[in-house]
Amino acid sequence: MKIGVFYSSARGKSEFTATLIKDLLKENCDIYKIADTEIIENLKKYKALIFIVPTYGFGEPHEDWKDGIEVISKVNFENKSVGIIGRGNQGFYAATFVNGMKPVYDALVKKNANIVGFTEVEEYDFVKSSAIVDGKFVGLPLDEIFMLQEIKSKLEAWITNNFGEILNEK
Template identity: 30%
Template sequence: MSKIGIYVGSSTGSTMQVAKKLEAAFGEERCDIKDLEDDYMDLDEFLEYDILFFGCSTWGSGEVQYNWVEPLQDLQINKPDFSGKTIALFGAGDCKDHSEQFVSALAVLYDKFGARGASFIGAFPTDGYTFDHSEAIRDGKFVGFPFDRVNEDDKTDERLSRWVEVLKAEMPAEALA
């Protein structure tokens, strides 16, 4: 059984809450969940997994949650090879007060890990979301799973179960064996 590494940057717990639901959906025995606040050493540990779920909320104006800053610096300096790695992105945002940069941090991870060779699964339709702008849209879909605990918490579980189905359909077959 190949394990899934779930790495999470979450300041107020919103993204961690969804990370724990993902862990439950894929099975605790299959998932290693890591809070970057406590657990980050270096990017080599990411490379131990073929499947990675990255959780990152958006702060500032479209910026990554602060625990992702160091891994992204290491990515830029050390230029590790993520080819052959499959990544799924998820993260909290606020579609009202930050409607102009809704979950844009997902785009930062998408571009930077994509530049190091990673492949992505879990693009999610924008239908049902209301916001002005997001950098995290490519080819008409979000590059990962966005959710809004502040304004639309009641929609998260239904959206998440749809996303889990997308992930299961797109994951390499050996990862689910």
């Protein structure tokens, strides 16, 4: 079964992450920008989805995700597994690290999504994040500045742990 990967990117880092996922999953995933014109139809096509959400400024999701959250509110995510990857910088933006994930998470919860991929906070060095619920990040935080060497292995383990069974379905 294929996974739909949805991202936004101003400087290419989230697109880089989407490309890494495509390299790992090969033909088992399709990639879309969240701002694409037929986004609602594309969101509905998949039983499993990954959203890549970068955090900008004072902890806001990328501007395309602000519109994307409105789109999410128009889709029923019941019986869909959704993982969120948050992009951020735990060094320079330690007080807002991957905050952009939280509004997307909240919108998905309201639409009955099965959120997968919660991540322990211990491996990260940050001050605070609104993307922590019940002591875990609501998805997988990635930091291309301070964790570049670990990104591919973190992605691979996270995808296997959270989407392995789905990928093996026919």
